[in-house]
Amino acid sequence: MDTSRYARQSVFGKIGIEGQATLASSRVAIVGVGALGTVGAELLARSGVGFLRLIDRDYVELTNLQRQTLFDEADARENSPKAIAAAEKLRKINSEIVIEPVVADFNSSNAERLIRDVDIVLDGSDNAAARYLINDACRKLGKPWVYGGAIGSVGAVMPFLPDGACFRCLFPNVRNSGESCATVGVLNSLTAIVASMQVTDALKILLKSDSLDSCYRTFDLWNNEFDAVEVLQDDDCACCAHGEYEYLNAPFSNNSVSLCGRDAYQVAGNGAVDLDALAEKLCAVGAVRHGEYTLVFESGDAGFTLFPDGRAIVKNAKTAAAALSVYNEYIGI
Amino acid sequence: MKIWVKFVAKDLTEGLTNGDYEVAEGATVLDVIRTCENVCGVTLPPDRYKDFQYILNDKAAQGYTPVPDGARLYVLHAVLGG
Numbered sequence: 001m002d003t004s005r006y007a008r009q010s011v012f013g014k015i016g017i018e019g020q021a022t023l024a025s026s027r028v029a030i031v032g033v034g035a036l037g038t039v040g041a042e043l044l045a046r047s048g049v050g051f052l053r054l055i056d057r058d059y060v061e062l063t064n065l066q067r068q069t070l071f072d073e074a075d076a077r078e079n080s081p082k083a084i085a086a087a088e089k090l091r092k093i094n095s096e097i098v099i100e101p102v103v104a105d106f107n108s109s110n111a112e113r114l115i116r117d118v119d120i121v122l123d124g125s126d127n128a129a130a131r132y133l134i135n136d137a138c139r140k141l142g143k144p145w146v147y148g149g150a151i152g153s154v155g156a157v158m159p160f161l162p163d164g165a166c167f168r169c170l171f172p173n174v175r176n177s178g179e180s181c182a183t184v185g186v187l188n189s190l191t192a193i194v195a196s197m198q199v200t201d202a203l204k205i206l207l208k209s210d211s212l213d214s215c216y217r218t219f220d221l222w223n224n225e226f227d228a229v230e231v232l233q234d235d236d237c238a239c240c241a242h243g244e245y246e247y248l249n250a251p252f253s254n255n256s257v258s259l260c261g262r263d264a265y266q267v268a269g270n271g272a273v274d275l276d277a278l279a280e281k282l283c284a285v286g287a288v289r290h291g292e293y294t295l296v297f298e299s300g301d302a303g304f305t306l307f308p309d310g311r312a313i314v315k316n317a318k319t320a321a322a323a324l325s326v327y328n329e330y331i332g333i
Numbered sequence: 334m335k336i337w338v339k340f341v342a343k344d345l346t347e348g349l350t351n352g353d354y355e356v357a358e359g360a361t362v363l364d365v366i367r368t369c370e371n372v373c374g375v376t377l378p379p380d381r382y383k384d385f386q387y388i389l390n391d392k393a394a395q396g397y398t399p400v401p402d403g404a405r406l407y408v409l410h411a412v413l414g415g
């Protein structure tokens with residue numbers, strides 16, 4: 001390994017040569033490779049973290065390019081899976097580390113497996129349920145994780161250690177308000193800052209720095225406001241005080257349908273699908289694009305992107321039932 | 334009794350001012366917010382409340398949680414985009 005790559009980082013006293021070696025042997029999972037996840041993954045790769053697992057269920061679209069820094073127009077044209085497209089870019093940035101893309105929905109059936117062998121989890125998700133699931137899995141397995149959130153010009157970051165306050169101590173029962181980056185927008189400068197702060201916290205945790213605190217940091221970039229709220233462990237917290245892993249223990253159904261935002265629903269499907277065979281069949285009823293990792297289908301208003309594991313993201317669906325109906329009609333369950 | 338309040342969810346709480354508020358003994362978190370509304374001459378739409386999270390003396394609290402004298406109350410909302 002050519003150590004000059006990291007010279008500007010290892011000369012920084014809080015990291016040093018020893019810290020750099022620690023980073024090289026560290027393993028990080030990133031849940032969600034969107035606005036926060038791409039920036040976080042790139043910074044960690046450039047920092048020389050030795051193993052990155054990139055977990056994402058989605059594919060690249062043109063609207064992502066404003067802030068999801070690892071993707072380009074070709075990725076959007078091809079609707080490349082985000083985990084794959086990000087991994088390809090990161091390998092060009094740093095070929096000396098191991099990057100493992102996982103094109104999958106992060107859910108209760110795979111959460112523990114996907115984080116069991118990493119040192120820390122970086123949150124790149126975009127909804128409450130995913131954060132509660134990360135929180136449950138990390139708490140159960142004794143892993144630290146770093147929460148990040150961003151919408152409009154408002155961002156928030158907080159690190160969670162295995163023996164401190166957890167996400168449910170902070171937000172015992174938060175719900176998705178219906179606001180999303182698709183409906184109220186988001187500044188790309190904000191997502192870059194939030195992810196940068198998450199990575200800084202992650203490095204502090206990996207290097208066992210005493211500079212880490214247990215503050216919920218929130219800021220409004222447009223209105224020049226910065227706050228830090230100390231959050232203590234709640235001795236009646238369902239997760240960390242009582243060990244109730246409600247989200248991790250929730251049964252996962254193959255036929256589940258979940259909201260992806262932007263009038264799109266994810267249908268989990270019922271196992272692997274032969275994309276070649278299905279593409280041939282669907283050609284007769286609509287437009288089909290069949291790439292290495294996805295099959296994109298459009299017919300009038302109906303459309304979906306199908307992954308080899310049988311999971312589909314159904315576009316222009318107003319309800320979960322409508323998404324399931326499109327899935328049944330064209331893919332079959 | 335005196336309670337220190339900070340509104341972190343500014344776009345949801347426009348017109349409400351950070352600082353000390355005088356409330357009655359036995360007041361709850363929601364009583365404190367309503368006092369803030371009265372003092373500042375602001376009426377928040379009721380549906381705003383469901384998006385608020387409260388941190389009272391560094392721990393999560395509910396609207397009905399009683400507030401002790403001299404407490405520090407943060408009113409914030411979760412940021413869930415990414």
Ligand SMILES: [Zn+2]
Nearest residue numbers: 166169237240
């Ligand atoms: Zn907790």
